[in-house]
Amino acid sequence: MSVNFNPQIMINVKTLGSGIKKPNEHRNYCLYDEKKVNFLASNPSESLPHLIQYLQTSNDENGVLEALFAIDKIADSLNQKNPNGARDLGKIYPFLSRFNDTDSPEIQVMLSGIYRKTLVPDAFGPLCAMLNKQINHPVSKFFDPKEETGGAILEYIRAYGAGFIYKPSSTPIFSSKFSGLA
Numbered sequence: 001m002s003v004n005f006n007p008q009i010m011i012n013v014k015t016l017g018s019g020i021k022k023p024n025e026h027r028n029y030c031l032y033d034e035k036k037v038n039f040l041a042s043n044p045s046e047s048l049p050h051l052i053q054y055l056q057t058s059n060d061e062n063g064v065l066e067a068l069f070a071i072d073k074i075a076d077s078l079n080q081k082n083p084n085g086a087r088d089l090g091k092i093y094p095f096l097s098r099f100n101d102t103d104s105p106e107i108q109v110m111l112s113g114i115y116r117k118t119l120v121p122d123a124f125g126p127l128c129a130m131l132n133k134q135i136n137h138p139v140s141k142f143f144d145p146k147e148e149t150g151g152a153i154l155e156y157i158r159a160y161g162a163g164f165i166y167k168p169s170s171t172p173i174f175s176s177k178f179s180g181l182a
Contacts, residue, residue, distance in 0.1 A: 006046050012036045013050045017063030022106060023142035030106055032069050041073035048074065052095045061104055068096075068110035075117040086117040093120040100126035103133075105140035109148045116152035124156050 021031040040047040051067045058064055071089070078085030096114065099107050100123075108130050115123040131149045 006043075009040065009043060009047055009050055012040055013047075013054050013067075016054060016058075016066045017060050020062040020066055022062075023140070025142065028143035030065060030069075032066050037066065037070045037073060040070040041077060044074045044077070048092070052092055055095050055098065061107065064099065065104075065106055065110060068099075068107065068114065071096075072110060072113050072117070075114055079117060087119055089114070090118045090120040093118070093122055097122070097126065100130070103137075103139060105134070105143070105145040108134065109143075109145045112145070112148040112152040116148075116155045119156060119159050121160075124153070127153050127156070 015033075015036065019033050021027075023029055040051065047070065051070055054067050055064065058067070071092070075086035075089055078088060096111060099111060102108060102111075111123075112127060112130065115127055127149055131146060131153060134146045134149060
């Protein structure tokens with residue numbers, strides 16, 4: 001993957017994570033450098049290769065969070081242009097999947113949000129594993145990551161044909177006795 005040189009993008013990517021404020025007892029969400037993230041999100045074709053390169057090499061949790069937030073904003077803008085536009089970001093899943101087994105609830109929430117928008121089939125299993133980890137080993141005292149992860153799982157079920165898979169007329173609970181309710 002070739003990466004073009006753009007000094008503004010390079011500076012913004014180089015400073016990812018600086019100044020981020022994580023959730024605390026007064027705020028249940030992260031605060032990011034909106035100017036930096038909006039700049040990266042407004043130039044997706046130039047920013048994405050740099051963000052991917054950053055995610056491939058960085059172990060800085062704050063930087064990873066801010067990079068994922070920029071990708072999430074890119075997904076939002078793609079969905080505004082086309083209802084399924086963010087699905088085009090599915091090709092970056094291999095670079096995001098590096099963080100699927102993280103213990104960071106903030107990164108789990110960001111991944112869940114991105115996966116919810118891109119609906120990459122390979123992300124469904126890791127989302128279920130994340131939810132299981134969040135249920136059995138809660139690590140966040142300021143917010144509940146299960147909400148976003150569970151919502152992403154529900155979106156996968158909705159998007160991939162729950163109506164086709166779970167036909168009300170063919171399930172035992174909707175037998176002839178209840179057929180008028182279906």
